Amino acid sequence: MAKYLMIQGTSSGCGKSLLTTALCRIAKKRGIKVCPFKAQNMSLQSYITEEGAEIGIAQSIQAFAAGITPTLHINPILLKPEGEQGIQVIVHGRLYKTLSSEELIKEKPKLWEAVDYSIKHLSQRFDLIIIEGSGSPAEINLIDHDIANMKVAKHLNAPVILVGDIDKGGVFASIYGTVKLLADYEYDCYIKGFIINKFRGKVDVLYSGIKKLENLLNKPCLGVIPYLTEPGIADEDGVSAFLKNENSFSVNKDVRIVVLRLRHISNFSDFYPLKFEPDVELIFSLRYEDILTADIIIIPGTKKTVDDLILLKELKLDKLLKEMAKRGNVEIVGICGGFQMLGERLFDPYNVEGNHKEIEGLSLLPIETVFYPEKITSQVEGFLISNPSIKVSGYEIHKGITFGEMNLFKIKRKHTEEWLTEGLINGNVWGTYLHGVFENDSLRRWLINKHRIKKSLTPIDFTFSWNNLFDSHIKKLSEIIEANIDIERLWQIAGL
Structure with missing residues (x-):
């Protein structure tokens, strides 16, 4: 049976996708049969798999990093906002319906069936599944209808690593607040550690704050990842520096x-x-x-x-x-x-x-x-x-x-x-x-x-060869992240 490791974030754009990409490549390099997974993705950036299925482009990149062919199961639900017309709902790579936000909530039980089916499918074929969450798990106005974050973690009893973006400011408060909000739903027990992302400067200035946060939460910091000015891999939100x-x-x-x-x-x-x-x-x-x-x-x-x-x-x-x-x-x-x-x-x-x-x-x-x-x-x-x-x-x-x-x-x-x-x-x-x-x-x-x-x-x-250059970007990203996180402890948390 597969082992699981889930990457969640305190917000959108905190670095979950790139961290998942890097971990897929690090695992592959170590000979682990690894696969990415994201239950539900909201993005206008999509990719078509060999079977003609539409999935989030970030999951296709993660699959390439893992050395596998992208399939519809690595992103069973893709949501594509269409403005006033609602949200285009892609289920297992095919257009299902265009729904309003209210209608989408009513469909969540049926969408969860697709998520569960894909998880079971992948679990029979891989040794490690690295799961990316969506947005923040602590959106308490939406948490009862969640099918992408803590519901997945609870369903699989998957350990969760929480990522915070220090470049936005307030990273200690955002990590602390996320964990404490989740405690009200008895979800905080799934969080096994946290990572601070996008740090500029000397790491030692963070040590006192990290220590206090570790004591307050009784959870370890597993690394501080430096700010990457050009990771060489397009993000999925369309708001990256590439577009700015x-x-x-x-x-x-x-x-x-x-x-x-x-x-x-x-x-x-x-x-x-x-x-x-x-x-x-x-x-x-x-x-x-x-x-x-x-x-x-x-x-x-x-x-x-x-x-x-x-x-x-x-x-x-x-x-x-x-x-x-x-x-x-x-x-x-x-x-x-x-x-x-x-x-x-x-x-x-x-x-x-x-x-x-x-x-x-x-x-x-x-x-x-x-x-x-x-x-x-x-x-x-x-x-x-x-x-x-x-x-x-x-x-x-x-x-x-x-x-x-x-x-x-x-x-x-x-x-x-x-x-x-x-x-x-x-x-x-x-x-x-x-x-x-x-x-x-x-x-x-x-x-x-x-x-x-x-x-x-x-x-x-x-x-240059784009395929070779793209692969070198993934390799460089994985090397930077491996050098700045406690990878052995991370694998231990995953049960490897």
Whole structure:
């Protein structure tokens, strides 16, 4: 039977996901057959598994760190907020329902059945399951309906390590308060220790506070993790420093890429590989001055295509994009929802996106999109039609079907033999439904080199393998964390 170790946090964004990722890699390195698990995740950043199931992107990263293939069972419940329309509920990788917060609470018993099934499935196949909690376990207004934190710990009798974020301030109070609030529900007994995360400075200034907290709680501190300015792994919340760099500008970079910072941006990690290209400056912005200086403008995926299209029109960016498209030296790219926006018209006969039955797009590509309630989710592989030596792989997550003379990629969906044409390129404007497209090294350089040539710069054929670089980031993260926590005591707590 599997052993369990659960990572909970005093708040969202305190570092649970990265710590779980690191622990998966540390366990793998020690020969432990390990698997990540998160019962319920609320995120707009998702990944499609080989079986076509949609899960949180953080769990896919944790699976890669553990050396296993991501499956639907490592994140049985995924919640994707849709604003006024409610919350999209993904159960075992498939769209279940779109619910209000009140309706979601009523569904919790049924959702727990899916969680329990996945736990049992994984427990039969792995020696150690590292479980990530969600948000804070001490949200006392929601605790009676919890299926992601202490209910999981109690169900499995899993030891819990509590993580606090010192960078936000008040870490001792947040750890103490979390434990004491949980004591009212007799959950504090599951917490076997705490870790302080994101510390800047010399650790010895914390020692007196740590000692007092250990005495007050009768629980040990298992480590102090330093603040990591660039862990090299995208977080799942869309509020990371990666998205906050809209003011950056570097005159030393050859190619400037501006990703439009849409209000409902999803899968922002699509652009993470571009960040590490040595000749690229990547920023997220909606400011005129940034867009006007771009070599490449990318309209990203969005959870609400129509709302974000309306936003662009309200900001008069639709006119700016049309003007810039007329320039031969600027390239405009759309990914998923951004691809849909580039078209002439978008139709929503089933109110999938809201109350707009029809809306004019940016009219930069000769395509039209119709939204349907059913979601297409699949891994794909293929090649660039104009240069078949450039291979591509990625995944689709979308509800709309786009009609037009597709001419960008030849693709084959996982578990099918049919080759399809996907995406459309028209001069200096192109779009695709493929998420993860910039993780393809040759395609990434194809895009960048076009603009190096326009600037009379020598093309660079290869800079790095994204897969190797990504793995090295996980390795570095795990080494830093292993050096700053009591890993042997942690394994002892887990019963190893």
